[in-house]
Amino acid sequence: MWQYTLKRLIQGVITVWFIATATFFAMHNVPGDPLINDRSVTEDIRANLEEKYGLNKPIVDQYFIYMGNILRGDFGISFTQENRLVNDIIREHFPVSAILGILAVVFAGLGGVLWGALTALYRNRLPDVVIMFLVILGISVPSFVVAALAQLALVNVNDVLGFSLLPVAGWGTIWHMLVPSMVLGLGTMAYLTRLMRSSMLEIVNSDFIRTAKAKGLPPTKIFTSHQLRNAILPVITVLGPSIAAITTGGFVVELVFAIPGLGRYFVQAVQQLDYTVIMGTTVFYGAFLVFMVIVVDLLYGWIDPRVRLE
Amino acid sequence: MSEVVPSEDSFTSAAGKQLLIFAALAFGGIALLMLGLSWASSLTGSASGGNNAVDVASNTITVFLREEPPQLNSSLSTDQVSGSVLGHVIEGLLRYDENNRLAPAVAERWEVRENGATFWLREDARWSDGEPVTAHDFVFGWKTGLDPANASEYAFILYAIKNGEAINKGEMPLESLGVRAIDDHTLEVEFERPLAYFDKLVAFSTYAPIREDFYRATQGAYGADADKLLYNGPFVISSWVHGASLKMDRNPLYWDKDRAKLDAIDFAYITSDANATLNLFKDNKIAYASLQSENLNNAMELRWQIDRFMDGSVFYIEFNHREGRPTANHHLRKALQLATDSAELVYKVTKLPGYLPGESLFPVWLKGVDGFLREEYPANYPAMDVEKARWHLAKAKEELGIDEFPPLVLLSGDNPISSIQSEYYQQVFKKHLGLDIKIDKQIFKQRLAKMLSGDFDMVLAGWGPDYDDPLTFGDLFASWNLNNRGQYRNPELDKWVRVAQNEQDVQARMDAFGEIQRILIDDAVILPNYERGVTYVTHPQLKGMVRRAVGADPDFTNAWIEE
Numbered sequence: 001m002w003q004y005t006l007k008r009l010i011q012g013v014i015t016v017w018f019i020a021t022a023t024f025f026a027m028h029n030v031p032g033d034p035l036i037n038d039r040s041v042t043e044d045i046r047a048n049l050e051e052k053y054g055l056n057k058p059i060v061d062q063y064f065i066y067m068g069n070i071l072r073g074d075f076g077i078s079f080t081q082e083n084r085l086v087n088d089i090i091r092e093h094f095p096v097s098a099i100l101g102i103l104a105v106v107f108a109g110l111g112g113v114l115w116g117a118l119t120a121l122y123r124n125r126l127p128d129v130v131i132m133f134l135v136i137l138g139i140s141v142p143s144f145v146v147a148a149l150a151q152l153a154l155v156n157v158n159d160v161l162g163f164s165l166l167p168v169a170g171w172g173t174i175w176h177m178l179v180p181s182m183v184l185g186l187g188t189m190a191y192l193t194r195l196m197r198s199s200m201l202e203i204v205n206s207d208f209i210r211t212a213k214a215k216g217l218p219p220t221k222i223f224t225s226h227q228l229r230n231a232i233l234p235v236i237t238v239l240g241p242s243i244a245a246i247t248t249g250g251f252v253v254e255l256v257f258a259i260p261g262l263g264r265y266f267v268q269a270v271q272q273l274d275y276t277v278i279m280g281t282t283v284f285y286g287a288f289l290v291f292m293v294i295v296v297d298l299l300y301g302w303i304d305p306r307v308r309l310e
Numbered sequence: 311m312s313e314v315v316p317s318e319d320s321f322t323s324a325a326g327k328q329l330l331i332f333a334a335l336a337f338g339g340i341a342l343l344m345l346g347l348s349w350a351s352s353l354t355g356s357a358s359g360g361n362n363a364v365d366v367a368s369n370t371i372t373v374f375l376r377e378e379p380p381q382l383n384s385s386l387s388t389d390q391v392s393g394s395v396l397g398h399v400i401e402g403l404l405r406y407d408e409n410n411r412l413a414p415a416v417a418e419r420w421e422v423r424e425n426g427a428t429f430w431l432r433e434d435a436r437w438s439d440g441e442p443v444t445a446h447d448f449v450f451g452w453k454t455g456l457d458p459a460n461a462s463e464y465a466f467i468l469y470a471i472k473n474g475e476a477i478n479k480g481e482m483p484l485e486s487l488g489v490r491a492i493d494d495h496t497l498e499v500e501f502e503r504p505l506a507y508f509d510k511l512v513a514f515s516t517y518a519p520i521r522e523d524f525y526r527a528t529q530g531a532y533g534a535d536a537d538k539l540l541y542n543g544p545f546v547i548s549s550w551v552h553g554a555s556l557k558m559d560r561n562p563l564y565w566d567k568d569r570a571k572l573d574a575i576d577f578a579y580i581t582s583d584a585n586a587t588l589n590l591f592k593d594n595k596i597a598y599a600s601l602q603s604e605n606l607n608n609a610m611e612l613r614w615q616i617d618r619f620m621d622g623s624v625f626y627i628e629f630n631h632r633e634g635r636p637t638a639n640h641h642l643r644k645a646l647q648l649a650t651d652s653a654e655l656v657y658k659v660t661k662l663p664g665y666l667p668g669e670s671l672f673p674v675w676l677k678g679v680d681g682f683l684r685e686e687y688p689a690n691y692p693a694m695d696v697e698k699a700r701w702h703l704a705k706a707k708e709e710l711g712i713d714e715f716p717p718l719v720l721l722s723g724d725n726p727i728s729s730i731q732s733e734y735y736q737q738v739f740k741k742h743l744g745l746d747i748k749i750d751k752q753i754f755k756q757r758l759a760k761m762l763s764g765d766f767d768m769v770l771a772g773w774g775p776d777y778d779d780p781l782t783f784g785d786l787f788a789s790w791n792l793n794n795r796g797q798y799r800n801p802e803l804d805k806w807v808r809v810a811q812n813e814q815d816v817q818a819r820m821d822a823f824g825e826i827q828r829i830l831i832d833d834a835v836i837l838p839n840y841e842r843g844v845t846y847v848t849h850p851q852l853k854g855m856v857r858r859a860v861g862a863d864p865d866f867t868n869a870w871i872e873e
Contacts, residue, residue, distance in 0.1 A: 031752075032759030039388065040762070040792035041463050044479045048461035082381045083534035084552065092552055099347045106343055110336040114329065121325055148585055155589045168593040169586050170579055171554060174348035219324035227325075258374070258581035258590075260554035273755040 012290040019286040034079035075280035086280035097261035101247030104185035111189040116196020138190030147256040169258040199231040240296030244289035363597040369573035382533035384518035385455040397862020431495040438541040445491030447519035472500040544570035571870035597849040622859025625772040627837040641706035643834035648699035649742040664843025687824035717746040721766035
């Protein structure tokens with residue numbers, strides 16, 4: 001077990017190093033650079049800026065300097081937020097994205113399992129048809145549409161009530177996170193519902209369920225311990241990458257609901273070619289994704305003892 | 311699911327009940343989790359104000375910022391959001407008043423001569439720590455802006471001061487700058503060359519004062535946080551949560567006690583999403599918001615207070631005049647000019663509220679001798695004339711000795727408006743002139759990189775003003791201007807730019823701008839698209855908010871709440 005964990009961690013480090021290297025060279029090969037701006041600057045100012053940011057050195061030197069800095073945990077200074085360390089940006093904004101993401105994942109995970117189990121239980125009956133229709137909507141409507149509609153709905157509800165039931169945007173209290181996290185988790189919830197449903201239906205027909213019924217186990221025990229527990233495995237498998245996808249994919253929701261998360265830095269840095277922020281957020285999110293996949297793999301072994309043997 | 315599994319109803323209902331219990335547990339779990347997360351998020355310290363847009367009791371308004379201010383170090387700041395924040399909290403020698411006229415600020419009175427200027431500073435101007443604002447603070451601020459080690463992108467605006475350019479290039483020491491503090495309250499400036507508009511320059515934030523001891527104490531982090539900046543404006547920044555909110559309180563030490571009327575301005579939201587800000591406005595959470603065309607009718611039905619202002623920027627197609635480019639040919643450019651109609655673009659294609667069809671590089675709001683420049687010197691932009699356009703096209707082909715033009719590359723931004731525009735031009739040039747246009751869509755920095763390297767035939771470009779003088783646009787196509795990215799070279803135009811720069815007489819300067827405008831149109835140097843307007847709604851109780859093309863926008867320093 002420890003050996004397995006260690007092996008996975010080493011693989012993870014190599015993956016992150018690869019992500020960092022690929023991003024570094026891809027980024028430097030894009031036309032333009034972070035120092036180009038609306039107002040052209042003279043050769044001299046340009047030279048001073050390059051000197052300040054170390055961009056005047058050969059690209060390979062820059063790479064080694066940068067990697068050395070990363071190893072010391074220093075991601076450098078942002079080009080667009082000129083006074084801020086990338087470390088500070090991540091430290092201040094990732095917790096916000098994480099809180100939003102955790103809530104969205106919990107919504108998506110619990111919702112997906114419950115709706116999926118429900119539809120499987122009532123397959124081809126009214127609840128199944130209605131929920132599966134909504135699931136198709138949830139999967140196909142992009143989050144920026146859902147976010148905008150949800151916000152508009154909030155405005156109208158507040159307008160009709162004459163007071164603010166829930167805040168329209170912003171961050172800070174329990175009420176601010178409710179709607180954005182639901183919007184953020186919606187697509188994943190829909191996807192998990194489908195996954196859970198098909199996984200349940202597969203298991204309902206399997207031999208061990210027939211055996212359980214034949215030996216007279218109570219229905220609640222069969223449902224909980226045999227059907228749900230086994231059907232949930234594929235959901236857990238995709239949950240790891242989903243956590244990373246939700247936490248990193250919050251850009252639109254963060255923008256619409258004016259939430260100070262890391263997602264907007266992640267996206268805007270690419271548009272602005274903000275080298276240090278691109279690298280910092282990519283490496284950070286890359287490491288986060290790799291870590292989540294490892295955690296899920298270990299969790300998987302805990303839920304399904306057969307995996308540990310391999 | 312092709313196979314329907316036979317199910318027992320008793321099993322289903324028992325399992326269904328079990329599922330309901332799980333659902334209830336999940337619900338409870340989520341509620342607990344939310345409580346926990348709410349506590350955790352309070353640790354991140356980024357609570358948005360739940361206040362209403364206008365709060366009479368605390369005399370506070372709540373508004374938004376389009377983005378986190380990227381740079382509040384006045385010597386380095388270049389962008390509009392930082393400029394708006396700085397306009398509330400830091401004051402230079404002069405400022406623009408609510409009617410957009412120059413008004414005394416730290417300087418009580420001033421005198422601009424042909425080769426220099428003198429500013430007499432008021433004695434009651436104070437920094438937020440109680441120390442007086444002195445002439446030495448201006449000298450230090452300007453030297454910092456020009457210091458090559460500081461690498462300011464706006465250093466060029468200080469080149470008006472003697473030796474400024476040489477210092478910025480590292481050819482002369484900082485001490486040689488043509489500015490000195492005769493005493494604590496008298497500032498003497500020497501110009502590099504004769505100059506008539508220096509008073510307009512000093513209202514710009516690069517000319518703001520910086521106090522040396524404080525600047526050094528921040529160790530390179532000047533302006534990085536609320537407590538790493540020293541204030542002398544009508545407001546001070548009392549809290550700044552990066553990326554989330556920024557709050558200003560009235561500055562009790564400000565010399566003009568009656569100027570600021572609000573006790574606080576709460577920039578509680580930071581988002582660039584226009585729908586989000588409009589929704590916040592509808593929910594009575596922010597006191598103003600921009601309108602987009604699709605919301606205009608709705609806003610009128612709701613009888614909201616709708617206003618419009620020109621934000622100062624002009625947008626146009628810039629040609630690549632480099633040798634070897636087809637667009638270097640005068641007749642081809644003329645053909646393209648005569649085949650287009652900016653009114654059609656603005657009123658029928660983009661349909662953005664508040665936008666004006668472009669006719670000139672000089673926008674309509676620029677002041678001339680007595681009134682507006684564009685009224686005194688009409689653009690006389692040629693009307694669309696397809697016949698004539700085709701004649702010019704034939705002439706161009708003859709001059710270049712070709713039968714057919716290769717597809718022309720139109721470099722464009724990746725935003726929706728640029729896309730609509732470039733497709734409009736593609737279709738118009740095909741229809742009227744049979745020319746093929748290849749649209750090259752690029753994100754911001756890539757587009758700039760391609761403009762700089764000359765990798766285009768035409769580009770959708772634009773320009774916004776730095777100071778309130780036609781020269782901020784007028785020198786754009788001078789052969790030495792770095793922002794002349796199509797590299798237009800015309801000695802006659804250069805001559806008139808020099809006149810506009812150095813001449814003291816207002817009439818002669820404005821005549822020069824008239825000539826520049828004529829050359830730009832006659833030689834079809836650019837094809838004007840539109841002047842950008844902003845349509846916005848304000849809270850009925852918020853009065854005195856100022857929108858402007860040059861200087862801090864929006865400006866709440868004179869705003870008040872009507873009860």
